[in-house]
Amino acid sequence: MTAYRGCDIPPDLLYDVVRDVWIRPMPDGSITLGMTDAAQTRAGKVLHILFKKPGRHIDAGQSCATIESAKWAGPFPTPVGGTVIETNEATFAADVLIANRDPYGAGWISRLQPDIWPAPDTGLVTGDEAISRYQARIDELDLSCFRCAD
Amino acid sequence: MTDTQAIRLLDLSPVAPLRSQSIYHAVGYALGPDSPDTIMLVSPNAPYVSIGRHQDAAREVDLEYCAAHGFPVIRREVGGGAVYLDGNQLFTQWIFHAEHLPATVEKRFAQYIETIVRTYRALGIAAEYRPINDIHVNGRKIGGTGAARMDRAEVVVGSLMFDFDTATMAKVLRVPSEKFRDKVRQSLDDYMTTMRRELGEPPPRADAVATYLAACAEVLGRTIVPGELRADELALAEQFDARFATKAWLEDGGGLHRLGVKIHEGVRVGEGSHKAPGGLIRCIATVRDDRLDDIAFSGDFTALPATVPSDLDVALIGCELSEEAILARIVDYYGRVAPEIPGISPNDWLAAVLQATTTPVTA
Numbered sequence: 001m002t003a004y005r006g007c008d009i010p011p012d013l014l015y016d017v018v019r020d021v022w023i024r025p026m027p028d029g030s031i032t033l034g035m036t037d038a039a040q041t042r043a044g045k046v047l048h049i050l051f052k053k054p055g056r057h058i059d060a061g062q063s064c065a066t067i068e069s070a071k072w073a074g075p076f077p078t079p080v081g082g083t084v085i086e087t088n089e090a091t092f093a094a095d096v097l098i099a100n101r102d103p104y105g106a107g108w109i110s111r112l113q114p115d116i117w118p119a120p121d122t123g124l125v126t127g128d129e130a131i132s133r134y135q136a137r138i139d140e141l142d143l144s145c146f147r148c149a150d
Numbered sequence: 151m152t153d154t155q156a157i158r159l160l161d162l163s164p165v166a167p168l169r170s171q172s173i174y175h176a177v178g179y180a181l182g183p184d185s186p187d188t189i190m191l192v193s194p195n196a197p198y199v200s201i202g203r204h205q206d207a208a209r210e211v212d213l214e215y216c217a218a219h220g221f222p223v224i225r226r227e228v229g230g231g232a233v234y235l236d237g238n239q240l241f242t243q244w245i246f247h248a249e250h251l252p253a254t255v256e257k258r259f260a261q262y263i264e265t266i267v268r269t270y271r272a273l274g275i276a277a278e279y280r281p282i283n284d285i286h287v288n289g290r291k292i293g294g295t296g297a298a299r300m301d302r303a304e305v306v307v308g309s310l311m312f313d314f315d316t317a318t319m320a321k322v323l324r325v326p327s328e329k330f331r332d333k334v335r336q337s338l339d340d341y342m343t344t345m346r347r348e349l350g351e352p353p354p355r356a357d358a359v360a361t362y363l364a365a366c367a368e369v370l371g372r373t374i375v376p377g378e379l380r381a382d383e384l385a386l387a388e389q390f391d392a393r394f395a396t397k398a399w400l401e402d403g404g405g406l407h408r409l410g411v412k413i414h415e416g417v418r419v420g421e422g423s424h425k426a427p428g429g430l431i432r433c434i435a436t437v438r439d440d441r442l443d444d445i446a447f448s449g450d451f452t453a454l455p456a457t458v459p460s461d462l463d464v465a466l467i468g469c470e471l472s473e474e475a476i477l478a479r480i481v482d483y484y485g486r487v488a489p490e491i492p493g494i495s496p497n498d499w500l501a502a503v504l505q506a507t508t509t510p511v512t513a
Contacts (some may be wrong), residue, residue, distance in 0.1 A: 007330045019204070039475075041254065042254050042255065043255065044254075044255050044256070045227070047204075047374060047406060050203075050204055050402075061282075066203065066204070066227075068202070068204045068229040068406060069204055069229070069255070070282075071204045071229070071255045071256070071282055071296070071297060072229065072255045072257065072297040072298060073202075073204075073227060073228055073229035073296075073298045073299070074299030074300075140252065141253035142252075143253050143254065
């Protein structure tokens with residue numbers, strides 16, 4: 001795990017740095033998406049998530065869930081078009097702060113079957129490039145991460 | 151668009167309730183790379199009820215009452231709770247490029263609220279920022295704020311409170327009992343304030359607007375220039391008008407349940423009941439900063455002396471909201487008074503209090 005100003009940036013994931021979304025390609029060809037540590041810090045404690053249901057097709061840039069935190073509401077956009085095949089609704093029903101506690105693990109949001117993978121022109125980055133891009137963004141935003149569930 | 155460019159001011163005439171919500175969504179979603187940041191000032195020309203993005207309308211709002219009185223109920227994309235709105239509030243809506251506002255919600259609110267606080271102070275009201283997103287005057291809240299992301303835009307909304315109709319606010323909420331509604335009304339009166347209440351007469355709108363815009367220019371360090379809505383924004387507002395008026399949108403909540411009715415950040419009113427062997431205990435509790443500020447027991451139990459419920463009300467006021475502290479006070483009362491309440495133990499009273507303070511209100 002790589003951390004910068006308190007923000008974890010696992011180098012093995014793919015990132016849409018501007019949208020603050022991470023993607024983990026799965027062995028079956030699907031992709032898992034979640035909020036980054038920076039995203040959960042910026043949003044604050046999650047109060048509720050309304051998930052787009054499995055079977056729903058989502059275009060790139062559209063939201064596969066809407067998130068309401070204690071003080072903010074907004075979309076959780078997918079950088080890659082695809083069809084929702086699973087959501088993490090049950091986990092959030094049991095612990096709504098799971099994305100605040102464990103954004104890259106148990107707090108994942110949705111799993112999609114992407115239309116095309118690897119998806120072209122998404123600007124996704126990984127490894128050292130992801131870390132350097134995120135470091136620049138975190139500096140630009142003057143952000144320090146903390147787990148909002150604590 | 152850079153943050154050195156002028157902010158567009160849209161100071162609109164009063165608009166229909168639906169448009170007072172749809173317009174900032176439209177400007178948010180229409181914001182393109184070259185669009186200006188916008189501060190919009192608008193009031194509704196008729197009363198209505200606005201509900202939070204994920205609230206269950208039928209659960210939170212008395213839809214029949216609203217229909218009977220001609221109050222539209224409109225879901226917004228901003229979170230938070232149900233609120234009754236009318237022409238006595240001037241909505242102050244910021245629709246900015248995300249990168250032109252602080253990155254975290256907390257810092258965004260701090261900046262936004264600073265402008266409201268400065269405005270009230272300039273108008274002679276001792277307003278203070280209470281983090282994260284409240285504005286207080288001597289412990290009373292004056293207006294609410296909220297935030298949302300709309301495509302490229304970060305939106306922060308709030309209002310200048312010329313006046314507020316607490317009686318109607320209490321009536322539009324769906325609550326478990328009229329006693330509970332009375333408690334909500336009382337708490338709104340106790341813990342909310344307005345410019346009318348603070349000043350006797352609210353200032354003229356033009357004075358408040360001029361003061362607010364001066365505060366915004368100062369806090370943001372940017373020029374604010376009057377502008378007009380673009381055709382694409384108006385077209386999108388019409389689309390949002392149509393969407394926000396649909397039953398499907400009203401019902402597209404997702405079932406967010408909150409604990410009691412929030413009056414302000416530190417104050418909420420809740421109701422609960424507990425079935426004990428000796429009867430049903432009902433409890434309405436007002437919690438302020440994690441202490442029992444007010445409490446009222448009732449039920450179908452038999453108690454001697456008959457003053458037990460009201461004695462316990464008094465015994466618990468000011469108590470820290472913890473099981474141990476509440477139970478200790480109830481046990482102390484039992485020790486002092488030795489009441490005869492067949493089938494009801496101190497733990498049953500405790501259970502009723504916990505139901506009122508830790509579970510969502512159900513009507």
